[in-house]
Amino acid sequence: MRPKRLGFTILHRAAILAYIAFALFPLFWLLKVSITPNDLLYGEGVRMWPSRSTFDHYVFVLEHSDFPLFFRNSLIVSLSTAFIVTALASIAGYALSRFAFRGKFWIVGLMLLTQMFPLVMLIAPIFKILSPLGLTNSLTGLIIVYVAFNVPFATFLMQSFFDGIPKDLEEAAMIDGATRFKAFRQIILPLTLPGIAATLGFVFTAAWSELLFALMLISGVDASTFPVGLLSFVSKFSVDFGQMMAAGVLALIPACLFFFFIQRYLVQGLTAGAVKG
Amino acid sequence: MTEAARAPIGRDRRPFMRRFAIAAEPYLYSAPALILIAAVMLVPLVIGISYAFRNVILLDPFSGGFVGLEHFREMAKDKAFWLALRNTVSWTGWSVLLQFVFGLILALLLDQPFKGRGLAQALCFLPWAVPSFLSGLNWAWMFNPVIGPIPHWLYGLGILPAPDNILADPKLAMWGPIVANVWWGIPFFAITLLAALQAIPRDLYEAAAIDGATPFQRFRSITLPFLAPTIAITVMLRTVWIANFADLIVVMTNGGPADRTQIIASYIFTQAFRRLDFGYASAIAMVLLALLLVYSLLIVLLRQTLLKEA
Amino acid sequence: MASIDIAAIRKAYGSTHVLHGVDLTIKDGEFVVLVGPSGCGKSTLLRMIAGLEDISSGEIRIGGRRVNDLDPKDRDIAMVFQSYALYPHMTVAENMSYSLRLRKTAKDKISTAIAGAGAKLGLGALMERRPKALSGGQRQRVAMGRAIVRAPKAFLFDEPLSNLDARLREQMRGEIKKLHQDLGATSIYVTHDQIEAMTLADRIVAMNAGIVQQVGSPLDLYDRPANLFVAGFMGSPAMNMFAGTYRNSGGAPRVELAEGVAVPVGEGIAAADGAKVTLGIRPEHVVVTRGGGPGIQAFIDLVEPTGFGTILHASAFGSDVKAFSLERGLATRGDTVSVAFPVDRIHLFDHEHGARIG
Numbered sequence: 001m002r003p004k005r006l007g008f009t010i011l012h013r014a015a016i017l018a019y020i021a022f023a024l025f026p027l028f029w030l031l032k033v034s035i036t037p038n039d040l041l042y043g044e045g046v047r048m049w050p051s052r053s054t055f056d057h058y059v060f061v062l063e064h065s066d067f068p069l070f071f072r073n074s075l076i077v078s079l080s081t082a083f084i085v086t087a088l089a090s091i092a093g094y095a096l097s098r099f100a101f102r103g104k105f106w107i108v109g110l111m112l113l114t115q116m117f118p119l120v121m122l123i124a125p126i127f128k129i130l131s132p133l134g135l136t137n138s139l140t141g142l143i144i145v146y147v148a149f150n151v152p153f154a155t156f157l158m159q160s161f162f163d164g165i166p167k168d169l170e171e172a173a174m175i176d177g178a179t180r181f182k183a184f185r186q187i188i189l190p191l192t193l194p195g196i197a198a199t200l201g202f203v204f205t206a207a208w209s210e211l212l213f214a215l216m217l218i219s220g221v222d223a224s225t226f227p228v229g230l231l232s233f234v235s236k237f238s239v240d241f242g243q244m245m246a247a248g249v250l251a252l253i254p255a256c257l258f259f260f261f262i263q264r265y266l267v268q269g270l271t272a273g274a275v276k277g
Numbered sequence: 278m279t280e281a282a283r284a285p286i287g288r289d290r291r292p293f294m295r296r297f298a299i300a301a302e303p304y305l306y307s308a309p310a311l312i313l314i315a316a317v318m319l320v321p322l323v324i325g326i327s328y329a330f331r332n333v334i335l336l337d338p339f340s341g342g343f344v345g346l347e348h349f350r351e352m353a354k355d356k357a358f359w360l361a362l363r364n365t366v367s368w369t370g371w372s373v374l375l376q377f378v379f380g381l382i383l384a385l386l387l388d389q390p391f392k393g394r395g396l397a398q399a400l401c402f403l404p405w406a407v408p409s410f411l412s413g414l415n416w417a418w419m420f421n422p423v424i425g426p427i428p429h430w431l432y433g434l435g436i437l438p439a440p441d442n443i444l445a446d447p448k449l450a451m452w453g454p455i456v457a458n459v460w461w462g463i464p465f466f467a468i469t470l471l472a473a474l475q476a477i478p479r480d481l482y483e484a485a486a487i488d489g490a491t492p493f494q495r496f497r498s499i500t501l502p503f504l505a506p507t508i509a510i511t512v513m514l515r516t517v518w519i520a521n522f523a524d525l526i527v528v529m530t531n532g533g534p535a536d537r538t539q540i541i542a543s544y545i546f547t548q549a550f551r552r553l554d555f556g557y558a559s560a561i562a563m564v565l566l567a568l569l570l571v572y573s574l575l576i577v578l579l580r581q582t583l584l585k586e587a
Numbered sequence: 588m589a590s591i592d593i594a595a596i597r598k599a600y601g602s603t604h605v606l607h608g609v610d611l612t613i614k615d616g617e618f619v620v621l622v623g624p625s626g627c628g629k630s631t632l633l634r635m636i637a638g639l640e641d642i643s644s645g646e647i648r649i650g651g652r653r654v655n656d657l658d659p660k661d662r663d664i665a666m667v668f669q670s671y672a673l674y675p676h677m678t679v680a681e682n683m684s685y686s687l688r689l690r691k692t693a694k695d696k697i698s699t700a701i702a703g704a705g706a707k708l709g710l711g712a713l714m715e716r717r718p719k720a721l722s723g724g725q726r727q728r729v730a731m732g733r734a735i736v737r738a739p740k741a742f743l744f745d746e747p748l749s750n751l752d753a754r755l756r757e758q759m760r761g762e763i764k765k766l767h768q769d770l771g772a773t774s775i776y777v778t779h780d781q782i783e784a785m786t787l788a789d790r791i792v793a794m795n796a797g798i799v800q801q802v803g804s805p806l807d808l809y810d811r812p813a814n815l816f817v818a819g820f821m822g823s824p825a826m827n828m829f830a831g832t833y834r835n836s837g838g839a840p841r842v843e844l845a846e847g848v849a850v851p852v853g854e855g856i857a858a859a860d861g862a863k864v865t866l867g868i869r870p871e872h873v874v875v876t877r878g879g880g881p882g883i884q885a886f887i888d889l890v891e892p893t894g895f896g897t898i899l900h901a902s903a904f905g906s907d908v909k910a911f912s913l914e915r916g917l918a919t920r921g922d923t924v925s926v927a928f929p930v931d932r933i934h935l936f937d938h939e940h941g942a943r944i945g
Contacts, residue, residue, distance in 0.1 A: 015386055020400045026460060027403070029425070030415050045424030086308045090341075095306035107307055114318050116517045116569045119561035120545045124328070124335070124555050125321035148317030151310045168672035171639050174659040175666045176733070177685035180302075190676045209408030211524060227408060241418070248411050259406035260399050263464075267398075267472045 027252070034058070039240060057246035066221055067247050070229030074208060075254070077139055077225055082204040083144040085154045086196055088147070093158030094184060098167070103155045111152035119149075123216050136217050142225070145217065145268035146207045154199050161190065161195025194265035201262030208255045318565050328559035335553035342527060348560035353527025358561065360536055361544040365565075368451060369520045373512060375459045385500075387467065388474045398471075405464035413528035416457035420444050420529075444530050447537040454525045454538060462519070473507040474500070509580035516576075517569050541565045589650030589740040589773060590615045591636065596645035597660075598631050598797075605631050608645070612742075616771045618764075622784040623794035623820070629777045630745055632794075636775065637743050637943040638662050650740055660689075663903045665734035669750060671726045673718040673733075679705075680714040683732045704732040707766070724755045731766070748783065760786060781821050785809070793817045810928040814942035818867050818934055823899055824909050826867045828939065833858045842866050842935070844938040848883055850928050856935055856945035863938035872932035873910035873925050875899060875917060882927030887918045901926060 033041070034057055036050040038085065044050050061067045096104060126145060127136060135141030165188055173183035178220040189196075218224055224232070233244040329348055334340040352358050387398050404412065419425035420441055428440040443449040477500065485495045523542035526532065532539035532547060539547075541561060549558035591613040593594065598606040606628045610641060613619050621629040633720055634640040636647055640658035647654050652712060654662050665686075673682050683701045692700075705711050708728040718726055734742055744763075748756045764787055765888060779785055784791050785805045791798045793808060793816070801813040812818035818826050831842040833856065834849070841849045850866060876882065885903035892898075892915070899910045899918060908926055918924050935945040 012386060012389060012391070015382070016391075016397050016401075019383055019386070020397060022460065023401050023463075024405050026412065026415050027407070029419055031294070033418065033424070042423055046426055046429055048426075057545065088313070092307040092310040095303040099303035099306075101300070101303045103304060107311065110311070110314065112573070113570075114314060115514060116521070116566055116573065118399075118521050118542060118545060118562040118565050119326075119567075120542065120549050121325040121559050122318065122321040124333075124549070125324035126317065128324070129316075129321065134581060145317055146311070148313045151313060155307075155310060166670060166672065168668045168670045169674060171637075171659070172666065172668060172672035172733075173685070175637055175641070175662075176662065176737075177660040177689040179658070179660060182689070187674055196300055196324070205406050209411075211408070211410045227410060230411070230767070241424075244414075248414070251411070252407060255406040256403060259403065261363075263399055263402045263468065264395065266468050268537070 012101065030245055030252070031218050033187060033241060034249050036242060038240075038242055057242040058250070061243055061247045061250065065229075065230075065247070066224070067226070067229060067250070069221070069226050070226040071250070073139060074225040074227075074251070077142050077146065077203050078207040080139075080143045081150065081207040082200045084143070084147045085150045085203045086151055086158075086199045088151055089154035089158045089199060090189075090192070090196065092151070092155045093160075094162055094188070096155065096159045097162035098113075098170075111155060114149075119212055123213065126213075127216060130217065137223055138225055142214060142217055142223070145213050146210060149213075150203045150206055154203055157199050157202065158192075158195060161192050161198075161235055163196075164191075165191050191199070194268055197262050198265040198268075201258045205255050208271045280338060323365040325559050326563060328556050329563045330560075331556050333554075333556040333559070335555060337553075344556070348557050349388075349564075351557065352560060352564065357536055357539065357544065358541075361539045361541045364451065364538065365542070366542040368455065368526075368538075369516055371451075371455050372458045372462065372519050373516050374454070376466050376515065377508075377512060379459065380463045381470055381504075383467040384470035384474055386443075387471055392522060402464040402468060404461050407461065409461060409522075409524040410528045412457055412461050413454070413525040416453065416460070416525075417444065420453050445534055447534045448529055450534055450538045454529050457525050457529065458519065458522075461514065461525075465515065469507060469511045470504060473504050477503045485526055505583050506580055509576055509583060513573055513576040513580075520565065520569060571585040591741060591773060591775070592648040592651075593632075593636070594646045594647075594648075596632065596635060596647065597643045598628070598640065599643045604797060606635075606643075609794075609799055611792060611799065611802065613775065614775060616833055618767050618774045618776065618789045619788060619792060620776045620778060620784040620788035620790075621792045621794060622778055622781060625779055625798075627794045627795040629779075629792075629794050633666075633743050633775060633777045635747055636692075637664060637666050645676065649904075651747075663740045664743055665737050665739040665741075665745040666745065667730045667734050669746040671718075671730040671747075671750075673726055673729055675718055676718055678715050679710060679721070679732075680731050682718070682729055683736050686733070686737050700736045701732070704736045707735070707769075708732050708762075723751055724759065725879075727751060727759055731763070735766070739772075741775065744774065744776040746778055747776075748778070748780075756783075763787060781823065785821070793820060795820075811943070812867075813943050815865060815867075815936045818936065818943075822869055824870045824911060826869050826934070827873065827906075827909055829866045829904075829906055831864055831866050833862045833864045833935070834860055836850055836860045844904050845906065845926065848904040850933070851861065851930055852933050852935060853930050853945060858935070858937070858944050864940050864944065865936040865941070867934035867936060868928045868932055870909040870911040872910060872929060874927040874929060875901070875910045875912060876927070877922070877924055882925035883917075885924055885926045887920055887922045887924060888905060890918065899924075 003137060032049060035053040035055065036044065037052055037054045037056065040050050040052060071253075095101075096108065130136050130141045130145075133141075135144065148186075169187050169191070170180070170183040173187045178186065209227065210225075214225045214228045215231070218228060226247070230244060230247055233240060233247065330343060330345060332340050332342050332344045332347075340531045364381065383401055387394060387401070391397075398458055419427050421444075422428040422440045428437060428442060431437040431443075432440040437443070481499050483500055490498065519541075521542050523540065523546050526538055526540060526543045527546060530538040532543050542565070545558045545561050545565070548554050591611075593609055593611040593613075596606055596609045597604070609628075609632060611619075621632060623629050631640060635642050636649075638654065638657060642655050649662060649664065666702050674685065677685065682702055683704060684697045687697045687700060701714070705714060708731060710725070710728055710732055713721060713725060713729075718729065721729065727750075730747065747763075748759055751759060760783060763776075767787075776783075776787060788791045788805050790802060791805055791808050792802050795816045801808055801817045802903070803811075808817055808821050812821060812826075815828070819828065831844040831850075833852075834841050834843055835856075839851055840854060841851050843849045852866075869895060874882065883903050885901035885908060887899055887901050888907070889900035891900070896911055897915055899912065899915060901908045901910065901924060903926060910926060934943065936942060937944050
């Protein structure tokens with residue numbers, strides 16, 4: 001290896017390590033606080049690792065708080081949202097990718113426009129609409145709202161995945177004797193699986209993290225999702241940061257796991273189509 | 278295009294139902310998404326806009342009357358609004374710029390093949406999966422000199438005269454949420470830019486290298502032009518999202534100290550949920566929406582010109 | 588098998604007209620090649636026959652049945668795509684059997700059909716592979732296999748050999764021709780390669796700018812091109828073309844070229860004295876003689892040996908004259924030769940419209 005090349009390699013690896021450190025340090029800090037015993041929290045606040053560690057916070061969160069309930073609610077809401085959004089975005093994205101029609105410009109325009117709406121402006125009217133339908137303080141209502149808010153971006157995402165699949169394939173299928181829908185289901189959909197995984201993961205993380213609507217549309221503990229539950233640590237237990245961080249770490253696990261596995265599909269899928277658009 | 282192509286030149290003898298079915302197909306596919314968007318976003322938007330011209334105060338049964346442009350007149354005189362507008366520009370500008378620059382560098386780094394790239398990529402992208410308010414809480418914690426390391430590092434590096442909490446310093450407070458936002462948002466840029474990078478045909482680089490182009494020249498004459506359309510659309514989407522994104526600020530500083538970190542989005546939040554003045558909040562939101570629309574149109578036009586040149 | 592009738596077919600995208608009224612009848616079992624430069628509308632026409640493009644006006648019949656309103660799946664045709672369009676998530680066997688499975692054909696019939704097609708195309712050992720694990724030529728064969736297992740009314744080929752290298756293309760060209768001789772299936776083949784068109788076709792349809800220029804047997808098109816476009820498009824090296832003036836007064840019919848050179852032409856030419864014409868002659872018909880033989884004096888500028896023969900570029904009467912000769916070492920660069928255009932080999936075209944006049 002030439003010296004210049006070696007120098008570049010060292011610089012490159014160092015930069016990658018720096019990025020990883022920057023990305024992971026806050027997560028490490030979260031973890032550190034969550035295992036620091038309360039009496040050391042302030043005394044050893046700046047140390048990289050506490051002199052004593054404990055899982056008390058985790059035990060408390062799992063056994064004595066409503067956190068398992070919040071966790072379950074979040075899981076229901078996020079999974080339902082992810083699946084419904086992906087289904088709707090798939091067929092809408094397919095239409096945008098494969099058909100040239102008069103309304104396309106307006107549909108794309110509308111979907112772009114929705115990305116600009118200040119959420120705060122919509123919350124009160126949404127509450128007013130959902131309330132008489134009995135959809136406030138209910139997971140169903142939350143799912144409906146999340147689906148609507150996530151569908152536009154997911155549709156763009158799915159469209160770019162479909163754009164990456166040659167049109168020839170479904171034409172061949174249609175000549176082979178398939179209806180357009182069959183060609184979509186048997187040829188296109190299996191090839192879009194990575195894209196579907198990416199969209200599922202993307203929407204799941206978004207729904208899992210959402211706070212504002214959850215806070216405004218849900219008032220009872222029964223239908224609270226975990227972001228709302230996390231904030232309840234602030235009031236109920238006089239800001240027990242250790243417990244809060246422990247709950248936070250637990251809440252991070254599903255989202256991070258999900259994302260960890262789908263992120264490469266996100267890159268793969270976008271490579272095929274996004275650039276052309 | 279196809280729509281026009283379907284317009285027959287001669288007489289179209291196809292049965293009406295069949296023609297209708299063909300024309301309706303794409304609409305049928307997008308209908309579920311569109312209906313939901315209309316019901317949950319458009320209708321509330323229209324109601325929200327109507328609030329801007331009415332006196333809507335929650336829990337006040339006597340409110341709801343039409344006030345015309347009263348809210349907008351009030352806004353023109355509202356010093357906090359103008360400060361928030363300035364803050365929005367610096368919050369959005371710095372966040373997008375830093376996310377973009379670091380996202381682009383990360384994408385370029387990850388575009389090189391090396392052992393363990395898959396793992397490095399997954400780890401670098403992980404912050405995107407962290408709920409925004411949780412990262413806000415966590416960063417606020419890390420900026421606190423009693424329980425967080427950052428002030429001590431900054432003091433050690435000679436950047437801060439004393440290990441104080443920058444979130445409490447009116448001059449520096451805005452940097453707290455910006456740093457948290459950059460941490461959280463780099464992956465989005467890195468993902469989209471990496472995808473765009475990987476779509477650039479490799480032989481272009483080889484041809485340029487044979488022609489004697491330095492790495493920097495290759496970056497400028499091949500990479501940037503290829504990325505430009507993606508950059509334009511990603512920067513536009515991110516700008517719009519970040520301008521609307523109040524979570525981090527509400528959690529970390531709540532607009533303080535002395536309104537120095539109050540951006541329009543968090544100001545709307547304060548007006549709506551602290552003062553319960555939904556009329557005024559909606560009026561401000563309308564102004565923000567209008568500004569973002571103008572900005573997006575400019576970007577779309579810019580992208581159109583870029584694409585035409587390419 | 589079936590005949591295909593195309594009547595007054597037009598295609599327009601908005602105000603852009605791609606096909607300006609095409610009429611064509613393809614007989615049962617015939618191999619027809621649509622040839623022309625890219626953008627001439629040949630692929631669009633093929634896709635309209637397949638049902639992948641809407642028909643703006645006109646009528647297409649397959650086996651006597653009007654198919655304008657039929658979906659591709661109901662037209663009973665098979666198509667081989669330029670990209671092969673193999674389903675990446677299916678094995679070779681699954682790719683080939685997909686159409687039969689869609690038709691709910693009995694399992695044993697499917698396996699006989701794909702085994703037969705596989706044997707015919709030499710794919711026997713590859714049946715369980717995915718397309719990714721195949722070479723270009725193998726993929727091409729699978730695409731053909733997918734078409735023949737169905738025994739459709741007609742085969743459509745959309746530039747199926749363009750993605751192969753020259754050697755493989757030649758080989759597959761032969762295989763396609765043999766397959767057609769075996770199956771006797773009605774076939775429509777689109778290509779921009781005139782050699783493919785010449786070698787494969789029973790009949791060639793030469794197209795340009797959305798208009799059919801000439802329909803005929805390969806040798807017909809080669810020997811009697813109907814106009815300048817066909818004359819220039821068919822044949823390699825391309826036909827020599829010279830602008831001149833037709834004269835039939837004061838002597839035998841002739842065409843006056845530049846620098847006072849006059850070339851005698853045959854009788855019965857549909858042009859008036861003094862008409863502007865284009866004279867065409869194929870390089871292989873130009874007679875080159877060393878030294879001062881009969882004909883026009885010319886200087887050799889360039890000699891291109893092809894191994895099979897030699898292409899000579901000579902300058903005469905201010906033009907470049909190409910000649911092709913099987914003889915090696917006929918001339919070298921700088922030689923003075925004489926070139927002659929035999930009367931019965933000369934093509935004459937109307938200068939303005941390009942139509943053949945003799």
